Amino acid sequence: MKFIHTGDWHIGKKLNGFDLLEEQRYAFEQLMKLADLEQVDGIIIAGDLYDRSVPAVEAVELFNQMLIEMNLQAKYPVFAISGNHDSATRLETGGPWFEALNFHLHTRLEQAFTPVEFGNVQLYLLPYFEPFEARQYFKDDRIRTIEGAMASVIEEMRQSFQEDKQQVLVAHFFVAGSETSDSETKVTVGGLDVVPLSLLRDFDYVALGHLHYQRALTKGNARYSGSLLKYSTSEVNQPKGVWLVEVGAETVFDFVELPFLRDLQVLEGDFATLMAPSFYETIQRDNYLAISLTDRGVIPNVMTQLRTIYPQIIQLERAFGRDVKQASRNTTEAIQVTSPTALFANYFKETTGEPLSPRQREWLDDEISEIERGSQ
Amino acid sequence: MKFIHTGDWHIGKKLNGFDLLEEQRYAFEQLMKLADLEQVDGIIIAGDLYDRSVPAVEAVELFNQMLIEMNLQAKYPVFAISGNHDSATRLETGGPWFEALNFHLHTRLEQAFTPVEFGNVQLYLLPYFEPFEARQYFKDDRIRTIEGAMASVIEEMRQSFQEDKQQVLVAHFFVAGSETSDSETKVTVGGLDVVPLSLLRDFDYVALGHLHYQRALTKGNARYSGSLLKYSTSEVNQPKGVWLVEVGAETVFDFVELPFLRDLQVLEGDFATLMAPSFYETIQRDNYLAISLTDRGVIPNVMTQLRTIYPQIIQLERAFGRDVKQASRNTTEAIQVTSPTALFANYFKETTGEPLSPRQREWLDDEISEIERGSQ
Numbered sequence: 012m013k014f015i016h017t018g019d020w021h022i023g024k025k026l027n028g029f030d031l032l033e034e035q036r037y038a039f040e041q042l043m044k045l046a047d048l049e050q051v052d053g054i055i056i057a058g059d060l061y062d063r064s065v066p067a068v069e070a071v072e073l074f075n076q077m078l079i080e081m082n083l084q085a086k087y088p089v090f091a092i093s094g095n096h097d098s099a100t101r102l103e104t105g106g107p108w109f110e111a112l113n114f115h116l117h118t119r120l121e122q123a124f125t126p127v128e129f130g131n132v133q134l135y136l137l138p139y140f141e142p143f144e145a146r147q148y149f150k151d152d153r154i155r156t157i158e159g160a161m162a163s164v165i166e167e168m169r170q171s172f173q174e175d176k177q178q179v180l181v182a183h184f185f186v187a188g189s190e191t192s193d194s195e196t197k198v199t200v201g202g203l204d205v206v207p208l209s210l211l212r213d214f215d216y217v218a219l220g221h222l223h224y225q226r227a228l229t230k231g232n233a234r235y236s237g238s239l240l241k242y243s244t245s246e247v248n249q250p251k252g253v254w255l256v257e258v259g260a261e262t263v264f265d266f267v268e269l270p271f272l273r274d275l276q277v278l279e280g281d282f283a284t285l286m287a288p289s290f291y292e293t294i295q296r297d298n299y300l301a302i303s304l305t306d307r308g309v310i311p312n313v314m315t316q317l318r319t320i321y322p323q324i325i326q327l328e329r330a331f332g333r334d335v336k337q338a339s340r341n342t343t344e345a346i347q348v349t350s351p352t353a354l355f356a357n358y359f360k361e362t363t364g365e366p367l368s369p370r371q372r373e374w375l376d377d378e379i380s381e382i383e384r385g386s387q
Numbered sequence: 388m389k390f391i392h393t394g395d396w397h398i399g400k401k402l403n404g405f406d407l408l409e410e411q412r413y414a415f416e417q418l419m420k421l422a423d424l425e426q427v428d429g430i431i432i433a434g435d436l437y438d439r440s441v442p443a444v445e446a447v448e449l450f451n452q453m454l455i456e457m458n459l460q461a462k463y464p465v466f467a468i469s470g471n472h473d474s475a476t477r478l479e480t481g482g483p484w485f486e487a488l489n490f491h492l493h494t495r496l497e498q499a500f501t502p503v504e505f506g507n508v509q510l511y512l513l514p515y516f517e518p519f520e521a522r523q524y525f526k527d528d529r530i531r532t533i534e535g536a537m538a539s540v541i542e543e544m545r546q547s548f549q550e551d552k553q554q555v556l557v558a559h560f561f562v563a564g565s566e567t568s569d570s571e572t573k574v575t576v577g578g579l580d581v582v583p584l585s586l587l588r589d590f591d592y593v594a595l596g597h598l599h600y601q602r603a604l605t606k607g608n609a610r611y612s613g614s615l616l617k618y619s620t621s622e623v624n625q626p627k628g629v630w631l632v633e634v635g636a637e638t639v640f641d642f643v644e645l646p647f648l649r650d651l652q653v654l655e656g657d658f659a660t661l662m663a664p665s666f667y668e669t670i671q672r673d674n675y676l677a678i679s680l681t682d683r684g685v686i687p688n689v690m691t692q693l694r695t696i697y698p699q700i701i702q703l704e705r706a707f708g709r710d711v712k713q714a715s716r717n718t719t720e721a722i723q724v725t726s727p728t729a730l731f732a733n734y735f736k737e738t739t740g741e742p743l744s745p746r747q748r749e750w751l752d753d754e755i756s757e758i759e760r761g762s763q
Binding site: 064065068071072075079083098100101103104105106107108109111112114 | 440441444447448451455459474476477479480481482483484485487488490
């Protein structure tokens with residue numbers, strides 16, 4: 012069985028105000044061409060179909076159209092889950108009808124335990140979930156983290172494993188040892204919600220979503236598809252595409268890059284160079300550009316002037332900012348790799364001079380889970 | 388063929404802050420009981436499924452569940468359209484898959500012209516639409532009103548009429564001569580968007596949505612189902628329920644009232660009476676209540692005191708307000724029966740001393756259509 016493994020489409024995402032619907036539409040068309048060329052048996056989408064829980068109506072329109080083309084017109088079986096950016100309930104609309112035409116969309120934890128039987132492959136579609144949902148499902152109050160939940164989740168999945176078949180897990184979480192980008196809204200990297208790779212070894216392939224870099228994980232039979240497009244300047248050097256996965260006695264997977272309609276690029280240089288035809292004629296000027304100026308002096312109307320040459324500037328900064336700016340940038344970086352629990356614990360200690368007690372920490376974890384849940 | 392004709396569900400609607408999901412769930416269950424008892428062949432829902440274009444997640448959850456119970460579990464064919472309160476695009480999600488299981492949901496004008504063939508009945512499902520959509524569809528710039536559009540719409544529908552079959556139209560608009568309630572957001576009653584009953588005579592039955600009063604129209608073979616519940620105090624005396632429609636050589640229809648979980652009621656009286664057990668013990672106190680006090684003096688903490696007896700007061704007013712209040716109430720009533728076009732024309736004349744020219748009026752109609760469109 013041959014699959015395309017994609018994910019993190021984030022339909023409706025904007026890049027500093029620039030609408031990406033055309034680029035997303037183009038990327039989808041490239042994916043469909045590949046599916047036809049490779050005659051795949053199905054398409055796996057590992058969560059974050061939309062960029063937010065209530066997508067704009069234009070995003071809904073594009074996504075509905077994509078589903079129609081993939082499943083109703085081209086007749087590809089589709090195996091999809093909701094991610095942390097999706098509203099599970101909103102995405103769920105139509106789900107029970109989709110199944111009749113081999114479009115399997117799981118949005119609730121309990122759906123993960125009935126595998127989709129597809130030829131010789133059993134697909135377990137595990138949507139993004141919160142620890143409290145696993146606590147309720149397993150009636151086990153000790154489950155406080157995704158890692159803690161995953162042991163039970165996989166134990167239950169194993170009950171339905173058939174020895175003469177292959178098992179594929181589709182999931183949306185952070186696996187220990189992965190590398191991250193800036194656009195994943197992962198407040199808990201390094202925190203409570205990291206799943207050890209060893210837990211996933213029972214599957215012939217694990218199709219992951221959540222991290223936007225397809226090489227975030229390079230060990231075992233688990234892979235991130237990466238995002239459909241470059242969604243932040245930290246992703247400018249990442250190839251984007253899909254995995255072609257052949258699941259059989261052995262699992263074979265290849266990453267296939269897909270071309271962009273408009274790329275995202277960082278330009279660094281002084282103003283005079285950037286404005287010179289000898290330079291800009293070498294540049295694909297309708298790309299989305301993050302420009303870093305090496306000048307130190309004042310340049311009047313700098314953005315307006317640059318935009319006469321480069322219409323789609325999404326970011327403009329000075330490579331040599333003042334010291335203060337550098338400092339604040341460093342602080343931001345330090346914060347990005349810390350979980351909200353750790354942040355609050357630091358703040359608590361700084362303010363009261365005391366560390367959190369175990370009971371306080373437990374209360375904090377519960378509250379933060381609830382807040383994160385509320386923002387879905 | 389025997390149908391239930393319902394509409395104007397407005398799932399997610401709140402009554403002055405009170406959530407009605409429980410009441411809506413209950414009304415739906417009564418409808419399903421009737422469907423089973425009467426062994427109907429299908430259920431028609433004539434628009435305004437949701438109360439707003441982006442319903443709350445709880446409303447989505449309830450509505451999804453209702454669809455599953457009606458169509459997937461009880462296996463009733465469902466014939467539905469979007470109304471002016473729905474977002475056509477958002478509601479459309481899943482539509483093409485629904486059809487495979489006899490759930491027909493039309494949200495775009497062009498879908499109206501292919502009838503759903505159902506036994507001996509041809510169902511034309513015409514969603515709520517704006518004049519500009521008809522202009523585009525018919526490539527006819529003269530179409531400026533719903534009335535103007537409807538002549539073309541029905542002309543096109545007639546092309547597919549089969550003589551040996553019955554034709555049913557499902558639509559969501561205002562038919563001339565109907566009576567209105569307060570909760571329909573119909574800014575154009577008496578204005579541009581009134582369809583003459585005579586236009587509808589070619590159908591064996593016209594299942595209408597939009598007006599909340601089921602006796603709004605009592606002529607011909609066209610009926611409003613009325614809303615699922617009482618959604619404003621102007622509806623307190625209206626029975627709520629569904630039409631049982633038998634379409635055959637002759638069309639026979641009966642209105643069946645459905646019981647409420649909690650009714651909406653107006654209480655008028657003086658404070659002392661309302662607070663007396665001899666009075667309130669005769670009242671279903673957990674109903675939603677609009678209270679009109681006949682007292683003229685000051686009553687301290689009046690709402691708090693009343694709520695100790697009547698927990699679900701949605702409105703409190705004085706029957707004998709000051710003169711100023713009465714006047715302003717009268718002005719409001721005068722405005723309610725006027726279209727925005729007429730309002731603006733009055734204002735224009737008052738300010739400039741001149742009536743609108745025909746060209747100005749045309750421009751105004753276009754702008755107002757666009758504004759109304761934008762607020763969907």
